[in-house]
Every structure is written in C-alpha cells, then in structure tokens.
Amino acid sequence: MHEMGLSAEIYRIARGTADDHGGGRLEAVTVIVGELTAVEPDLLEFAWQAIVQGTVDEEARLLVEWLPARQLCDACGPVSERAPGSWLRLCPRCNGTLAVSGGDELEVRTVSFSGEPAVTGASG
C-alpha cells in the first residue's frame, strides 16, 4: 500500500508550507490524483488519518480531487466512458485502440491552516 508513503509525503509538504508561512495548524489539504497513478483516493484518506493522528494537525482534512485521463479514439473521437478490464487503451464503443493522455497527476494543490502558530511538541 504505497498510499501510506504518499500520505506521509503530502503531510511533509503541507506542514512545511504552513511552517514557511508562520506555522498554524493545518485545516485542509487539497491533492489532485490522476486516474492513471494507481492511487486509491479512499486509501489515501485512510492513510492520511493515520499520519496526522497524534500531531497538532490531527483535525486536518485531506481533500482528494480525482482527475480522469483523456481518451481519444481514431474512429469515435473523445470518449468519456471507460472499458472495464482493459484500463483505457481499448475504446468501449468500437474496441479500437485509444490514445490516452494525462491522468498521471499527483500533486498537492492547496494547503490551508489557521493563523495561530501550531503548538510544537507533538510527534510528527
């Protein structure tokens, strides 16, 4: 489950951002997760809870924005529906080959935190 390591990295980036700007408690962190990253939003949020627990930021919410990849079929043009089982390379309408772009995004987009400096001393 690589989501645990990713959540730890997200926390490190978010906490670092808050510290750079005066260090309040984290309130919310928004991340973009692309369709082709093999990252499960639910697992990422579950791991996030484990990471922030016991820190000054344990109330902080992780907000995941899921971003689909773009599929383009030679015959059908842009295709929004997904072919189950073939993961995006076979057109669900005509079974032709799909060109796929995007979907590899995995990015911390915004970090919000309270104005007061965080109380230090907790783990994390």
Add this chain to the structure above:
Amino acid sequence: MTEIDVRQKVLAANSAAAQGLREAFAASATLVVNLISSPGSGKTTLLEATARALRERLRLGALDGDIATERDALRLENAGIPAHQILTGGACHLDARQVEKALGQEARLAGLDVLFIENVGNLICPTSYDLGEDFKVALLSVVEGDDKPFKYPAIFSRAAVTVITKADLLPHVDFDLEAVRRQVSTLNPEGRWLVTSARTGAGMEAWFALLAEELSGKRSRRRAASAG
C-alpha cells in the same frame, strides 16, 4: 485561515533524488534496469543467469529490494556479481532515496556497465517510483495466469520491456501466450517483448542482446554529450 496555492508534486522529493541518480548514471554510462514483478516470477533467477553469462564481459552489479532476508543479494554474489540488499522493513517498493543511500554505502557498485535494481516483489506500488533507471522491465511467469497485463495495467503500460519467464513450463499450464502478448501491446504499443526460460536458456540470448544494445546506446549518448 490562510490558504496557500502550492502546486507541488507529491513525489517531488523522490523525483529530485531520481534526477540526481540519473545524472550520475549518465556520467558513468551505467545502464540501469529496474525489474518489477510479483514475488516468485523469477527476477533473481533471471539475474543469476545473466550474471553467469555476462560477468566476464561486463561489469555488472545489483541492488535487491526485499522486506526481509538478504537471500537475493547472496544468490547474486554466488553468481559472481556484487550485490547489495536493501531491506525496506515493510515498505512495498523501493524509492530513489534508498537507492542513493545504498550506492553511497557500496563502493563496489560504482562505475558499473549495468546496474540491475531488483524491486520488491509487487506489481503495483513500485510502478510509481522513479529510481533514475533507463527503463523498467516487467516480468511475468507463465504460472501466474494469462490475464495479468489487463489486471495490473499500470506496470505493463510503463515497462519498456515485458519478459515472460519460466517458458519451459508452457506445455504444463493453461497460459495463452498470444493473448498476453495482445494485452501488453494494447497497453504499450512500443514495448518490447521477450519469452525466456532461465532454466533451459531459451530466449536468454535475446535478453542479453537487448542489454548490450541499450548499453551501447547509453555510451553513445555520453560520448555525444561530452563532445557537445
């Protein structure tokens, strides 16, 4: 409340470490191959056979990622190449910082012709982590079933080479090689495809030729870079 627009890649720290490794590997013209498969597909066995066949001609070495035991590194040492075990202690993949640290500890792995990175046995998590390699190799043994590329599409999309292993067992198992090949070429039209048996040696010459060709490409790129 303050909101900051960050727009930072989650794996930025890993990517930065991978970039540093890539530059060092370019400078020494070391071909770096990241091998990914499920446990038991034959990564170590493929590397043992590779070590025995090529160790007189090329300076080879390996990093072996596992959760526990130094067994794989010992097997490759016994096959005659320097190998360093990275124990992840539970993590399901290697990251670039672990590779950086291991190379810092192991002088025998400096200035190689080919460095193999044998990732933790797992078809999912290692896919996301750039280790500064030239390319990823996905291994699939014929006993694992012929539906795996579509079930684990991320790795088969991103691996430049798919190596079918244990092909000597094909007569004994229901494994539709052609169906697997179609799945892989759907996911990865430019990907290369090899069918091997490290036990009988079938297909191994093609694997060695691929390594030699990629190494020669890497050396030409270094010459071009130093000339330019």
